[in-house]
Structure formats: C-alpha cells, structure tokens
Amino acid sequence: AQSVTQLGSHVSVSEGALVLLRCNYSSSVPPYLFWYVQYPNQGLQLLLKYTTGATLVKGINGFEAEFKKSETSFHLTKPSAHMSDAAEYFCAVSDPRSGTYKYIFGTGTRLKVLA
Amino acid sequence: GAVVSQHPSWVICKSGTSVKIECRSLDFQATTMFWYRQFPKQSLMLMATSNEGSKATYEQGVEKDKFLINHASLTLSTLTVTSAHPEDSSFYICSARYGTDTQYFGPGTRLTVL
Numbered sequence: 001a002q003s004v005t006q007l008g009s010h011v012s013v014s015e016g017a018l019v020l021l022r023c024n025y026s027s028s029v030p031p032y033l034f035w036y037v038q039y040p041n042q043g044l045q046l047l048l049k050y051t052t053g054a055t056l057v058k059g060i061n062g063f064e065a066e067f068k069k070s071e072t073s074f075h076l077t078k079p080s081a082h083m084s085d086a087a088e089y090f091c092a093v094s095d096p097r098s099g100t101y102k103y104i105f106g107t108g109t110r111l112k113v114l115a
Numbered sequence: 116g117a118v119v120s121q122h123p124s125w126v127i128c129k130s131g132t133s134v135k136i137e138c139r140s141l142d143f144q145a146t147t148m149f150w151y152r153q154f155p156k157q158s159l160m161l162m163a164t165s166n167e168g169s170k171a172t173y174e175q176g177v178e179k180d181k182f183l184i185n186h187a188s189l190t191l192s193t194l195t196v197t198s199a200h201p202e203d204s205s206f207y208i209c210s211a212r213y214g215t216d217t218q219y220f221g222p223g224t225r226l227t228v229l
Contacts, residue, residue: 032216034217036220041206041223041225042222042223043119043121043208043220043221043222043223044159044208044210044220045220046217046219049216049217051216090158090159094216096215096216100164101147101164101212101215101216101218102149102161102164103149103161103218105158105159106158107157107158108157108158110156
C-alpha cells in the first residue's frame with residue numbers, strides 16, 4: 001500500500017531564506033508525485049508534479065522538487081521565501097498502474113514566512 | 116486551462132435538510148471527478164470517486180445514502196448531503212481528473228449545519 005509522510009507539520013522561515021518541505025513516500029511501484037498549495041479557505045493549486053523523465057521538476061512560483069528513488073523522497077524547495085508563500089502545502093502520491101487515479105495525501109505542512 | 120469551479124462556496128442549512136454541491140470542470144471534460152472532505156487544519160479525506168455515466172465508488176466508511184453523488188455529464192458532478200446534521204459540517208472539495216495523471220481542484224464549499 002502507498003503512503004506519504006510529510007515531516008514537520010509546521011515550518012517557519014525568514015523572508016528570503018531557503019524553503020525546504022519534506023515528503024517521503026512508500027510505494028511498491030514507481031509512483032506519480034505531486035505538490036499542491038492551499039491558501040486559507042481555498043482549494044488546492046498544483047505546484048508541480050513528477051510522472052516520468054527528468055527527476056528535477058520545476059513548478060510555479062519558483063518552486064522545484066527532486067524525485068530521489070533511492071531515498072523515496074520528493075522534497076519541495078524554493079531558494080528565497082516570499083511572504084506570499086505562507087500557506088499549507090500537501091504532497092500527494094498516486095499509483096499509475098492502479099487505474100483509479102486516486103491520490104494519497106500527506107498530512108500537510110504549514111509554512112510560515114517571517115518578515 | 117484546467118479550471119474547476121464549485122457552487123456554492125458557502126452554505127448554511129438547518130439540521131435535517133439536504134444540500135447539493137456542484138462541481139464543474141470549466142474548460143475540459145472530466146470522466147472522473149473526486150470528492151474530498153477536509154476538517155480544520157487537517158489533510159483531505161477522499162470520500163468517493165465519481166465516474167461519468169456510472170455509479171460512484173465510495174471509500175470505506177463513507178455512507179452512500181448520506182452522500183449522494185451524481186456525475187451527470189462530462190463537466191458536472193454533484194454531491195448531495197442528505198438529512199444533514201451538525202457533524203456533517205465541513206469543507207468539501209472536489210477535483211477533476213485532467214489527462215492521465217493530474218487532478219485539478221475546485222475552491223471548496225464550506226457547509227455549516229445548524
């Protein structure tokens with residue numbers, strides 16, 4: 001069975017500092033991996049995804065993530081945090097061979113950006 | 116592209132009444148839509164998978180008769196919360212499958228049952 005672990009339910013960074021949000025997964029098959037951002041009282045917005053190909057994936061708003069199969073990780077990074085990055089971030093995994101297209105979400109990481 | 120809307124964004128109803136929430140894919144056709152429930156400061160819990168033209172597939176523990184799902188067209192899925200009670204109060208979010216791998220999410224509907 002697949003699972004997703006997001007280490008750190010709350011992360012605080014200073015404006016301009018590096019953002020690192022951790023995501024580790026468990027899957028018996030190469031998964032599809034996603035990062036979404038959720039602002040208060042809103043739905044989820046896709047930041048980036050990995051399906052196949054290049055393991056370093058660039059997304060919107062300056063975020064990127066690297067799929068590391070050996071570490072079963074898909075950590076999200078951004079070189080310089082901006083106040084507008086404060087939000088909840090969710091990592092999700094799906095099994096491309098299941099045919100269900102269902103996601104399994106991590107528990108989320110709330111990012112706080114300090115002025 | 117890949118925009119999903121939900122209506123209403125906020126609804127308050129009395130206990131015992133039914134509430135319908137619409138989920139629409141605005142610029143693409145979605146054969147598969149998903150309904151999630153999110154409690155405050157928690158992750159999303161998948162309630163059911165909605166497939167156009169067929170019955171929804173519910174996750175374990177979700178009451179089919181309480182949460183009625185209808186996927187009447189390739190752009191519209193509805194969730195009806197029947198005989199709502201205060202414990203059904205929550206944030207309901209839908210998503211639509213775009214292509215073979217990605218879900219795009221609606222803005223969510225906050226349901227408050229008095």
